[in-house]
Amino acid sequence: MAFEGIPQEMLAVQVVEFNKPYQIHKVPTPTSLKPHEVLLKTVVASLCHTDSMVTAGVFPTKLPCTASHEGTGIVVAVGSQVTNFKKGDRVMSGLPRNPCGKCFNCQGPNDWHQYCEHIEGTIGIFVDGAFSEYHVVDSRVSCHIPDEVSFASAAPLACAGCTIYRAIIVAEVPEGGWLGIVGAGGGLGHLGIQFAQARGLNVVAVDARDEGLELCKKAGAKHIFDARESKAKVVEQVRKLTDGLGVHASVNVSEHETSADMACAITRMHGTMVQTAQPDRVSVAFHELIFRDIRIKGTLIAGQEYSQQMLNDAAKHGVKVETNIFYGLEEVPKMVELAHSGKMKGKAVCVVDKAEFDKEKAQH
Template identity: 80%
Template sequence: MAIEGIPKEMTAVQVVEFHKPYKIHKVPTPNSLKEHEILLKTVVASLCHTDSMVTDGKFPTALPCTASHEGTGVVKAVGSKVTNFKVGDRVMSGLPKNPCGTCYNCSGPNDWHQYCENIEGHIGVFVDGAFAEYHVVDSRNSCKIPDGVSSTAAAPLACAGCTIYRALIVSEVKKGEWVAIVGAGGGLGHLGIQFAQAKGINVVAIDARDEALELCKKAGAEHILDAREGKDKLVKYVQDLTDGLGVHASINVSEHETAATTACAVTRMHGIMVQVAQPDKVCIDFKELIFRDIRVKGTLIAGQEYSQQMLEDVAKYNIKVETNLFYGLEEVPKMVDLAHSGKMKGKAVCVVDEEALENENAKA
């Protein structure tokens, strides 16, 4: 399906060579859609740790590839089989694009569909993403942004929010129980603190940077532990809070080499550790894993059903996304510098269409 009424060229931020800075230049605007796709005029796009993994060549990404898998936009055109979106809708971009629809994962529950092994790709990782004036997403994985949730808040939720939200579900922690988040003062962690507490879950926030510990406090965490004090002290603090047992489950969003072991150590025997971070190897001391009968679960992003539920919870519970705003795609290199400085609190977010955002804010 050809698209009319859009410019022939647009500005995009692309990976054109691994281990090199992004290239900001003009590229052709998408001019056709497959049956389940929608074209978004990008309003906001944000930076995620996975973006650096793409530039480092961690994935077999075909280059050039437009960066960012955390986007929001306004629908400008829809494919022939799209029924859940219309022109003018505000949308949080879905990462998975064009799953096969017939494999084991696609035939399973909605929350398995993002694991399709025959998928065309995830935006910003294998196919073009949201650091552009327009981007194409799959209607079966994208979500409508509720009233009361801004595009600047929704963009980081497309990956960071969906990921930590699903991690909480996978952890099986119930209202009134305890969860520890290792790496709680980052983009995912500060959202996890709020999601958990909104569900009545007690949170232990663990991190090792001053800026991160400050963000844990800002996110509302009551129990904040500094990982620099060492594993033994952390375990004692957590056991003192939990009748000597430890938390019911832990979620690890830190890539530090000791983080997975720490997460298991603060978890009670027979509990669950959910691994979200993606270091090259996940290393756990055998005593913390085997002697204590800890179950380890891996998790990726959420499917459409949980992602939409997450957005509704953001609106319902007034979840706050800590953002560092930059205006214009030409500012993306500065976003990268901040992210790599170790001083960033929350998420680096690029306002691509300032006029659209101003109009949105005026209506709020």
């Protein structure tokens, strides 16, 4: 039975066949919710690199599947056990949906729920995502959007923001210390520069594209290096900045085959390199691990606690999300084209509900 006032059909952008373009068509609107689920009227959804991995069949996704795991919207219905959201709330979509609540990971810290082996799925990857007029999320991982943060800014934060924010925490750089970000001029990187500096860290930004280097500067990075120069040159420059030692820790958000090695090389001995990019193989010279004792940590997204903290920090410190805005789900193919061009600065964002988007803009 459909929810009152909600149409029986909605427009959605779906992966129907791997390695084929998205199909944009009408599908049934969700008509029921599990106890912890929330139905959102989608206002903005954005494109992430992971979306191309889904399209390429990297994951065992059951098709058809609605794309995008970076969504924001307004609550229109809640499940029977939802206590933290009500109709009308502005929400940033959580990615995991319906973890089992009983396994080793679910019994651990809040951030471990994302690793649940019995989870129903991650929106936009294993279950339907946010490239639709309505989408379902889990209330236990979704977050309230502060008044100072727009729907368009919050959507990319749902994955890119959460991922880089947790990576900075995992890096454990002392206040006033040095953090290196390799791939700093991309969607995750330009957010990482701002979040790290807001936490009182000194940032070394490394990128290899003119557009990326420009975005590093726009994001406020004071120390920017071009990875197209030799690794030895970049390492030399970073060590000059850091008493000859290198950064305390680095975060690698680039999939380039040399980027993990670069991140380790700019890190001081006994330091940490946090890997967030997802290439098929992470390649690092053995001497970084053995003779320099660099520790490598992996990190995924973030739980509700860190995600809400991230949104609050974005509001408090005026974190700017570089967005390329497209209007209407029909424009998603153009978003994909821009993302694949290598010329994109920041994130490609789709305004799904223009009326709500315009209303928000008028209020601010």
